[in-house]
Amino acid sequence: MAQMNYEEGAGLGKYGHGIIDPIKPTIKYGKGGIGKFKSPYDSDSNYDMGPPAEPELERGTGEAKPEAIVDAEEVRAMDTLQREREAYAAARARERHHEKVRAYNMRGQRPPKHDAADDDWEGITSGYTAIKRALKVVREQSESGKLTLGGLIHEFAGVNAKFPEEYRTNRMPYKAISFAAPLLHSQLSRQYNASEYGGTEPLLNRTLVMVEALKDMLGADTSAAYPRLIHDLVMAPPLDAWRWRAEEPKPMLRFINRWKGLLPQATMDSILDEVILPELVFAADVFRLTTWSSKPSVCVGMWIPHLGHARLRIVYIIISRRLRNRLCGGISDYDYRLALPWKKVFDPVSWDEHIKRHVLPHMRKALHDLEISVRMTWLQNNNFFPLVMRWASIVPVKYMVPLLIQGFFKKWMYANYRYLMGERPRLDEAMAWSTEAIPTSQYVDAYPQ
Numbered sequence: 001m002a003q004m005n006y007e008e009g010a011g012l013g014k015y016g017h018g019i020i021d022p023i024k025p026t027i028k029y030g031k032g033g034i035g036k037f038k039s040p041y042d043s044d045s046n047y048d049m050g051p052p053a054e055p056e057l058e059r060g061t062g063e064a065k066p067e068a069i070v071d072a073e074e075v076r077a078m079d080t081l082q083r084e085r086e087a088y089a090a091a092r093a094r095e096r097h098h099e100k101v102r103a104y105n106m107r108g109q110r111p112p113k114h115d116a117a118d119d120d121w122e123g124i125t126s127g128y129t130a131i132k133r134a135l136k137v138v139r140e141q142s143e144s145g146k147l148t149l150g151g152l153i154h155e156f157a158g159v160n161a162k163f164p165e166e167y168r169t170n171r172m173p174y175k176a177i178s179f180a181a182p183l184l185h186s187q188l189s190r191q192y193n194a195s196e197y198g199g200t201e202p203l204l205n206r207t208l209v210m211v212e213a214l215k216d217m218l219g220a221d222t223s224a225a226y227p228r229l230i231h232d233l234v235m236a237p238p239l240d241a242w243r244w245r246a247e248e249p250k251p252m253l254r255f256i257n258r259w260k261g262l263l264p265q266a267t268m269d270s271i272l273d274e275v276i277l278p279e280l281v282f283a284a285d286v287f288r289l290t291t292w293s294s295k296p297s298v299c300v301g302m303w304i305p306h307l308g309h310a311r312l313r314i315v316y317i318i319i320s321r322r323l324r325n326r327l328c329g330g331i332s333d334y335d336y337r338l339a340l341p342w343k344k345v346f347d348p349v350s351w352d353e354h355i356k357r358h359v360l361p362h363m364r365k366a367l368h369d370l371e372i373s374v375r376m377t378w379l380q381n382n383n384f385f386p387l388v389m390r391w392a393s394i395v396p397v398k399y400m401v402p403l404l405i406q407g408f409f410k411k412w413m414y415a416n417y418r419y420l421m422g423e424r425p426r427l428d429e430a431m432a433w434s435t436e437a438i439p440t441s442q443y444v445d446a447y448p449q
Contacts, residue, residue, distance in 0.1 A: 077209035084150025092137070127159075127166030134159050138179055149183045149210055152176065153217045160217070173218045177229050180214055184233055211262050227264035244275075246283035249302050252276065256306055272307055277314075284318040297341035309347035316350040324358040331362045331387050336394075343394045355395050360403065363388050363395070367407030372415040 104110065134155050141147035156176045160167045184207065211230065218226060244252045260268065280300065300315060309316075319342060326335050339359075343351055366384035385408070392400050420430060 077207075081150045081153070081210065081213055084148040085154040088148065088151030088154050127163030128170075130159055130163055131166060131170055131172065135175065142179055142182075147179065147183065149180060149214070152179050152183070153213055157217045173226070176214075176218060177226060181229050181232070184210065184214075184229075208258060208262070215262060227266065230262065230264055231267040231270070244279065246279050246299055247296075249299050253302055253306075272311065276303065277307065277311055280312075280315050281318065284315050284322070295341060297345045301345045304345070309350070313347075313350060316346050316354075319346075320350070320354040320358060323354070327358060327362055331359070331366060331384065331391060333387060333390070336387070336390055340394055352396055352399075355399060359391065359395065360399055363391060363403060364407060367403065370408070370411065372411045 138147060138152060138155055141151065156167075156172060159172065211233075215226065256268075256271070263271075280303065284296075284300075296319075300312070300319075304312065323335075323339055323342070326338060346354065366388050370385055395403075419425065
């Protein structure tokens with residue numbers, strides 16, 4: 001070491017550039033390659049190791065959460081658009097470079113070895129010239145089958161940013177949509193043919209990202225062409241491709257919630273009237289209410305914010321008829337539990353009509369057959385009065401009060417008169433029986449839900 005001119009405190013080697021501290025070994029984990037460690041070789045080092053690694057997925061059923069799938073599809077689609085835009089920009093830069101080289105050669109000059117980077121619009125001061133050149137390039141790309149949605153957005157967004165007034169006056173959004181329509185349709189057709197549709201998601205979320213990017217590029221001048229494009233895009237597949245079940249509304253609801261900001265109102269109305277509402281009507285009319293995997297009232301109630309009570313009125317009529325068929329033998333505790341959830345789903349007018357037409361006749365008959373006497377038991381098997389009082393919780397007051405006045409209180413007052421005048425009970429006994437007979441919540445509590 002002395003012959004190598006080693007000096008105390010310096011590193012090893014001819015120029016003192018080596019290390020003198022012992023090497024700290026690090027255990028390699030799994031099948032990681034050389035240099036792949038769980039932590040830096042020196043805990044005191046300030047070396048930036050980047051973001052922490054994501055935890056490994058636990059072994060389980062293999063089913064991922066739907067929201068995670070949606071996010072992954074969107075990220076993948078945005079990455080695809082970004083790569084398409086970068087590839088298109090690089091290709092256009094190469095073309096401009098070749099044009100410059102060809103121009104130098106035609107003038108007999110030598111092109112510079114290191115040409116400065118220029119933008120897409122160098123030397124172009126006229127908006128009409130820029131639009132003509134952009135349309136020529138995009139048309140050639142489209143005819144050759146090389147045009148991508150990312151490249152289209154890059155070209156038209158550049159024109160809009162550089163010459164916004166000419167972009168608007170020349171109705172460039174119409175032209176952009178005419179080029180974008182075949183690209184979006186081909187994307188969807190590949191999804192349908194590849195069976196990626198699956199019947200659970202109406203459209204893949206990657207298409208949503210593409211449409212959002214297209215709308216952002218068009219800006220405020222979307223004109224009437226954009227609504228027509230989206231309508232044809234969404235409603236292009238046949239109706240049998242919109243396979244969904246009314247008993248499992250979440251996939252379709254997820255689609256509606258994610259696309260409602262991009263879908264024109266006419267397209268949304270077509271989906272609601274031609275796809276969703278017929279399925280709800282069919283499910284309500286064909287399937288028995290007790291065979292749904294989820295509560296029918298919950299499945300129908302989820303569509304109220306989108307369809308509204310006016311559209312759902314036909315569904316309410318069918319459900320009301322099904323509930324009426326259950327009441328053929330009279331009111332019962334089971335029928336009450338079956339009808340109770342629908343009170344929150346029906347609109348007030350439909351619920352009043354259902355109660356008036358299908359429930360009140362049975363309640364009126366039950367009170368008509370009621371016999372009140374001192375020796376009767378309010379909770380005996382042939383006494384429907386407790387059930388009538390339980391139904392009072394879902395029957396409007398304007399129907400329940402006249403019903404009790406006509407069918408109960410007259411009998412109750414006459415029974416009190418006979419009891420007081422016939423048996424002459426003590427005051428405490430008379431008060432106890434009268435209080436027990438008065439219809440209060442105790443009869444509802446006797447049949448807990």
